[in-house]
Amino acid sequence: MDTTLLAEALGNLLTPQVLLAIVAGVVGGILIGALPGLSGTMGIALLVPVTFGMDPVAGIAMLTAIYAAATYGGSISAILINTPGTPAGAATALDGYQLTRQGKGAKALGVSALASTAGGLVSAFALLLLAPPLAQVSLAFSAPEYFLIAIFGLLIIGSLSAGSLLKGFVAGALGLLLATVGIDILTGYPRFTFGTTALQSGIQLVPALIGLFSLSQVLVLAEGRGTDRTGMAEGLRGRALPTLAELKRIGATILRSSGIGVFVGILPGAGGDIGSWVGYNEAKRFAKGPEKEEFGKGSIKGVAAAECANNAVTGGAMIPLLTLGIPGGSATAVILGGLLIHGLQPGGALFAESGGITYAIILGFLLANILMGIIAIAGARFFVRATRVPMSVLVPVIVALCVVGSFAVNNSLADVWVMLVAGAVGYVLRKVGVPPAPIVLGLILGAIAEKGLRQSVVMAQGDMIGYYLSRPLSVVLMALILLSLLAPVLARWLRKRIPEQEREKAAA
Amino acid sequence: MPQSPSPSPTAARPRRTPTPDLILGLSLIAVSLGFLAYTLGLSAQAAAWPRGVLVLLLVLAAAITVRALRSPAAPPGKRPEPVPAGGGESPAQDEAPGTEAPPADGEHGEWSRAVLRRPALTLAVVVGYVALLEIVGFLPATVLYLLGHLWFGGVRDWRILAGVVAGVVAFIQLLFVYQLSVPLPTGLLFE
Numbered sequence: 001m002d003t004t005l006l007a008e009a010l011g012n013l014l015t016p017q018v019l020l021a022i023v024a025g026v027v028g029g030i031l032i033g034a035l036p037g038l039s040g041t042m043g044i045a046l047l048v049p050v051t052f053g054m055d056p057v058a059g060i061a062m063l064t065a066i067y068a069a070a071t072y073g074g075s076i077s078a079i080l081i082n083t084p085g086t087p088a089g090a091a092t093a094l095d096g097y098q099l100t101r102q103g104k105g106a107k108a109l110g111v112s113a114l115a116s117t118a119g120g121l122v123s124a125f126a127l128l129l130l131a132p133p134l135a136q137v138s139l140a141f142s143a144p145e146y147f148l149i150a151i152f153g154l155l156i157i158g159s160l161s162a163g164s165l166l167k168g169f170v171a172g173a174l175g176l177l178l179a180t181v182g183i184d185i186l187t188g189y190p191r192f193t194f195g196t197t198a199l200q201s202g203i204q205l206v207p208a209l210i211g212l213f214s215l216s217q218v219l220v221l222a223e224g225r226g227t228d229r230t231g232m233a234e235g236l237r238g239r240a241l242p243t244l245a246e247l248k249r250i251g252a253t254i255l256r257s258s259g260i261g262v263f264v265g266i267l268p269g270a271g272g273d274i275g276s277w278v279g280y281n282e283a284k285r286f287a288k289g290p291e292k293e294e295f296g297k298g299s300i301k302g303v304a305a306a307e308c309a310n311n312a313v314t315g316g317a318m319i320p321l322l323t324l325g326i327p328g329g330s331a332t333a334v335i336l337g338g339l340l341i342h343g344l345q346p347g348g349a350l351f352a353e354s355g356g357i358t359y360a361i362i363l364g365f366l367l368a369n370i371l372m373g374i375i376a377i378a379g380a381r382f383f384v385r386a387t388r389v390p391m392s393v394l395v396p397v398i399v400a401l402c403v404v405g406s407f408a409v410n411n412s413l414a415d416v417w418v419m420l421v422a423g424a425v426g427y428v429l430r431k432v433g434v435p436p437a438p439i440v441l442g443l444i445l446g447a448i449a450e451k452g453l454r455q456s457v458v459m460a461q462g463d464m465i466g467y468y469l470s471r472p473l474s475v476v477l478m479a480l481i482l483l484s485l486l487a488p489v490l491a492r493w494l495r496k497r498i499p500e501q502e503r504e505k506a507a508a
Numbered sequence: 509m510p511q512s513p514s515p516s517p518t519a520a521r522p523r524r525t526p527t528p529d530l531i532l533g534l535s536l537i538a539v540s541l542g543f544l545a546y547t548l549g550l551s552a553q554a555a556a557w558p559r560g561v562l563v564l565l566l567v568l569a570a571a572i573t574v575r576a577l578r579s580p581a582a583p584p585g586k587r588p589e590p591v592p593a594g595g596g597e598s599p600a601q602d603e604a605p606g607t608e609a610p611p612a613d614g615e616h617g618e619w620s621r622a623v624l625r626r627p628a629l630t631l632a633v634v635v636g637y638v639a640l641l642e643i644v645g646f647l648p649a650t651v652l653y654l655l656g657h658l659w660f661g662g663v664r665d666w667r668i669l670a671g672v673v674a675g676v677v678a679f680i681q682l683l684f685v686y687q688l689s690v691p692l693p694t695g696l697l698f699e
Contacts, residue, residue, distance in 0.1 A: 053688030166572055170536065173565040177543065180558040189554035192546060215634070222630040223623050392661030393672055396654050399634055400676050403641070403650075408690040416638050424631055431618055432532045450557045 009359035012057045013367070018360075021058040022368050025065030026375050032066065033073020034387045035394070036083045037221050040070025041330040045213040046398065048206055048338045049405035056342040056357055061364030063338045067331050068314050068365065069372050071272055072116035075307050076383060079108045080236065088272030088310040091280040095295065095302030102298050109380050110240035111300045112307040114247075115254055117373030119308035122258035123265060123315025124366035127322070130266075131362070132351050134323040137473075139348030143459060144468055147452030148477040150445035153326040155484050157333075158438045167434045174434075175442015176449070178203050186454060198414035207406035207415040208443055209337050211422025212436040213330065214402050218395055219427040236384050240377055242300065250304040253283045257308035264309070265316020271329040272310035279309025315365065322346050322358065325445075330437035336444060341409065528619060533573030540566040633657055645695030647677065 012018070032043040044063050051059025074089030079096030092112060099108035141149070154176070158168035181192045182202030193199040242250070257279035264275040283305030284295045295302050317328040318335075325346035327333040336346070344350055350358050376383075406419035426436050460467035468474045540562045547555040547562070633656065641649035654673050663669060684690040 050683060050688075053690075166568055166575070167532075170565065170568045170572065173561060173568055176561045177558070177565060180561065184550075184554040187551055187554040189550050191550060191554060191558060192543060219627040219630060222627045224626055390663075392663055393658065393668065395630070395661065396657035397672060397676055399637070399657065400650055400654060400680070403634075403638060404646070404680050404684055404690075404692070407646075407692070408684050408688060411691055413638075413642060413693060420631075420635060420638060423634075427627060427631075432528045434532070446561075453557065 005355050005359060008356035009363055012356055012360035013061070013363050015055075015058075017055060018058040018061055018364065021054065021062040022065045022364055023371060023375070025062035026069045026368055026372050027379070029066035029069025029071075030073040030076070030372070030376060030379075030383055031386055033070035033085045033089075034076040034383055035073075035389075036077050036085050037217075037391065038394070038398075039086055039213075039217065039331075040067055040073075041334055042214045042217045042398075043070060044331060044334045044338070045209045046401050046405055048209060048334065048341065049408045051338055052206075052341055052409055056344060057360045057364065059342060060335070060338055060344070060361045061368065063335050064314075064318070064361065064365045065368035065372075067335065068116075068120050068311060068368050069376075070331075071311050071314055072113065072120075072307065072372055072376060073383070074310075075112040075116070075303075076109060076380075077387065079112060079303070080105055080384065086272070088276050088313070089306075090273065091276040091306035091310075092303055094280070094306075095297070095299045098296070098298030099300070099303065104298070105236050106240040106380065107242065107300070108303050109236070110377055111242050111246070111250065111303050113373050113376035113380075114242065115250065115257070115304035115308035116311040116376070117369055118254045119258045119261050119310070119312035120314060120369030120372065121366065123262045123312040124362065124369055125315075126262045127315040127318050127365065128359075128362050131319050131322050134319065135348045135351045137348070138324060138346075139352070140473055141347070142471075143452045143455035144471055144474045145452070145477060146448050147456060148468075148474060148481065149324055149326070150449035150452065152477060152481050152484060153324070153445055154438065154442060154449075155481060156326065157328070157441050164433060167432075168438055171429070171434045171436070171438035172442045175439040175444075176446040178208070178439070178443045179446020180450070185451075198412075198417075203418060203443065204410060204412075204415050205337050205440075205443060206341060206409045207419035208422045209334055209440055210402050210406045211419040211424075212426040212440060213334060214398060215419060215423025216426035216430055216436065218398055218402070219423065220430065221391055221395055236381065240380060246300060250301055253286075253301050253305045254308045256282060256286065257305045258312045261309035261312020262316040265313035265328065266319050267328070271317070271331075272313045275313035276306040276310035279312075280306040311369070318365070322350060322362075323348075327437075327441065330435075330440070333437050333440045333444070337440070340444065527576050527579075529572055529576035533569050533571075533576055536565060536569030537573065540569060629660070630657075633660065641693060641695065643695050646692035648695070650680070651677065 028043060028047075029040060032038045033040055043066050047063065047066065051062060054062075070086065071088055074084055074086030075092045075096065076085065078084040078089035078093035080100055082093050082097035082100075084090045084093050096108045096112065099105060138145075138149075154172040155169075158165070158172040179202070181199055183190050183193075183200050190200055260279045260282060261275045264278060265271075280302060283301055284292065287295060287299075287301060291299070291301065317332050320326045320328060321332045321336060323346065325336065327336045339346060344354060344357065402419060402423070403416055406415045407413065409415065426439075429439075430436065456467065457464065468478070544559065544562045544566075547559050550558075633653070637649060637653035637657075640652065643649075644652075651673055654676060655669060658669055658672060663672075680692075685692060
């Protein structure tokens, strides 16, 4: 990044609107993460319409700030009441809750905040350094490559979601099907519009996102299997900031976990939950003597390892998102939706043509991580108190925001109905184990895949296989697709290490 | 996980009860066939890609159906797949043993009426809200909806009711109406 670009990016970043958006994102993200049952993805989906009217830097920086802060926020309830606010916080609960029982809840939160900040910062730097060269590759993409990259993205996200492989692919195929609704741009034929004019322009992404991630989550919450959160305030005792000696003890762990987190984040599909477990396990493996014994019984190293790794995943996950347009998980899929409504198409152009915006977003992410650490420690008591808001109050508020948000993007009531249907269908699909993230990705990538394939059919002039094989980048991508078929095996192997830990936790 | 296998009344049900997976597979087959029939009316060029996607969906649906049929003895507890995490999705309270999560018995199984009743009611309330806002406009409908849903959720304290309504309305007005100039629907009655 040259100095003029840096100056432009800083100029874009350091405006009151952007800074306010980042602070709001951090505070909101921590709250959403801390509330068991609300996920960062849900919050990001709800706020995508709000960012629509904002300047792109402010809007996207806010979404990424929520992503980072919610990942940290998940540790608050994990530590204080042994209930991870997000799946990525599950490993943190192991040692964090033990610390709370020993009257060191505040210390655990402090360590978690510091480790999260450190992991997030490392990942933001990794994003800053690794994304631009990778994005160069996509400048050489043409129709065949766009088709292949869309297939690659779908295969990856379908295969790596936690449930069954088949259902992940079903979700991806459903998304592709939804993407075909509307007037076919090449022939002008309306497809699957069932005679309505509302569907002619297709299924809009933002209402679908809000329905699938926010409304369906509301319906899950309505089942009323919420958690009793009253114990949280009592858990917050003791001194929050770690001593110098403690910092020295966790330094190496934080470094290791940052690296692990960034790496896991770059692997598309492997999210914060995998990152935190791998980080935790490695920290335990590296510990010696009495320190090793301490794991599971209230080790600050355990808290630091898990929390640092899951926040390091966030920046890592944004690398494939910004360079190739492949989101690794549901949160990044929603952020992709946010980028698209601002007309920011991931890839080389994002860094070459709109570099001033893109670098400002990345630097904003860096800043969000610093602010997250400060706000988390300074506002711990506030966040803990805020989590006492009962679900019976939150649910109607979230629904009203779902409705106004899905209306606001196109000022269309039809979009509100799309959101409702997506929410109801998404709820049922979640219950049968079909994940929502691949549906959204299919909806986003469907049009790209179809256009790429149809254009390359024309370009190939009859010899499709020969044409694809004649393009080096296509060959690389096809090899990656083959490799990605192996990815489920890897993910399963990584995930297999989780239940063992869960059992330990249950026994503890 | 609440749906972990446990001796439960539902497990004793006759085996023919279709599993959720079987229903999923069959519905997906129906959806794919229905959409495939629809593509018959399209030009070959416009239909080619959707047909490809639908055939893929059909194959996947058939695989799910076959798998569901092959494990017919599966009691409800046999569905071990949790709501997929997908990088931050599943309601995390499921993952905390030792908290107050109720034991998973048949009464509280994933598909029992007791569990589905409240989401269904919630959905009905929300559908009513959206239908109402088409008629009376956004703000009156939202106020009525919030009061209704809060009441239905057991909130009786008038300070909370008033505070939530005022807060949400103010937030929407400030952000969407003034900041983003969204023309919120005024309803058929007042147009």
